[in-house]
Amino acid sequence: MEQLQKKAVTYQWKDVIKRGMFALSIPLISLTYPLINQYRGNTNDLFTFVDKLIPFNKFFILPYISWYVFIAIFSVILCIYDKEKYFKLLITLDLGMIMCYIIYYFYPTYVPRPIIVGTDFFSNLVLSLYAADNPYNCFPSIHVLNSVLITLYIYESEMVSKCIKVICSIMSFSIVLSTMFIKQHYFADVIAGIIFAFILYFCFKNLKFNFHKDESITYIE
Template sequence: MPSRTYKPLLWLLAIPLLNLLYALQNHSSTGVQSLVTEVDRNTPFIPAFSVPYLLWYPFLFIVLTLILLRDKRQYYRTLLSLCLGLLVSNLIFLMFQTTVPRPEVPAMGTFNRLVSLVYANDEPYNCFPSIHVMTSTLMLFGSAALRWQVRIPVVVFALSIIASTLFIKQHVIADVLAGILIAPLVYWAADLLLEKLSSRKKAPSPNAREVSRRHAIDE
């Protein structure tokens, strides 16, 4: 496989760079809101879902790589929409900070320890919308370029990540719904931006138009 095939993967560095914004805002501030509902209080705590939750980051990079190998434009659209989604999410965090109460996690058990690892490395803020949900939904859209044999595992894993946000009490229903709603909006916006960029590249430069005009006059 030619090395130039993989050069677009360098744009994946935009993801951790944009996530620096998340880290800067992931703290308590005045006016922190809680969107917990009775449904959230009755949602069971299932520590085993910490596995798909923790595998979210590798999942994004693997799926985006698979999309690139299948359809370059779809790769750029999915990645651009993801970056736009991160920007929109962080803007919302800045204006509307929320928190989610966390349960006491037993010390025993592998899955419980994994949940404790999540809690230790992520403060209970920046919840609305859920970035895990928004980006996983975008992987559902982007994976349309893949063969069905590959897409089915992608869909199953993306849905398990979305479910994990509720079952390990990292998010509430409102966060999940917001993430799902933002995804198609940024996916559509990314398509528009790529279309505009493509049309600009195809349009002849002023110099080229002038040369063409003079050539027509000479004829």
């Protein structure tokens, strides 16, 4: 009996790895980003009075760059424990990124960046980010879009504990704030990213998948 259980667990983890490979679609789609993240003539300015009230804060670089770890961790959690939410997440993330790229191409925006005079660790991190990412293609914010989508699916899942949901929400909120405090995005970019995330979420909310019974997550220990 114990040997059969071990085989079931092994089979389940093989299934997790297989569906985890679908997440490669995210970095593959991201490969096209540098092609459109270039100055192509006139850009649009979405500055509002709200942005004037938000000061630059170099310490928010930490939650901003934690976005990559955030996506990886919570995508893996859904991949292991709730494959239906996982596949819905991948579909909405992929579609959202593609649609954002299309918007960036036809409606390029520009966010001016502050002059960084410090030479400390946080200032250098901000400078490194600025050097790696041009100040174009900001509306809507993909950082915000992806963070909100992940939070929505994590919260919807009954397989995820309340503790994980709280951690996810706190990290997501800090990432959203960071996009404005390090002057990577305007307030309008953030609002558009949130609205876009909810639209995608509700569009695919009732999507159903037919999974084989042998792939039940109950085999995981």
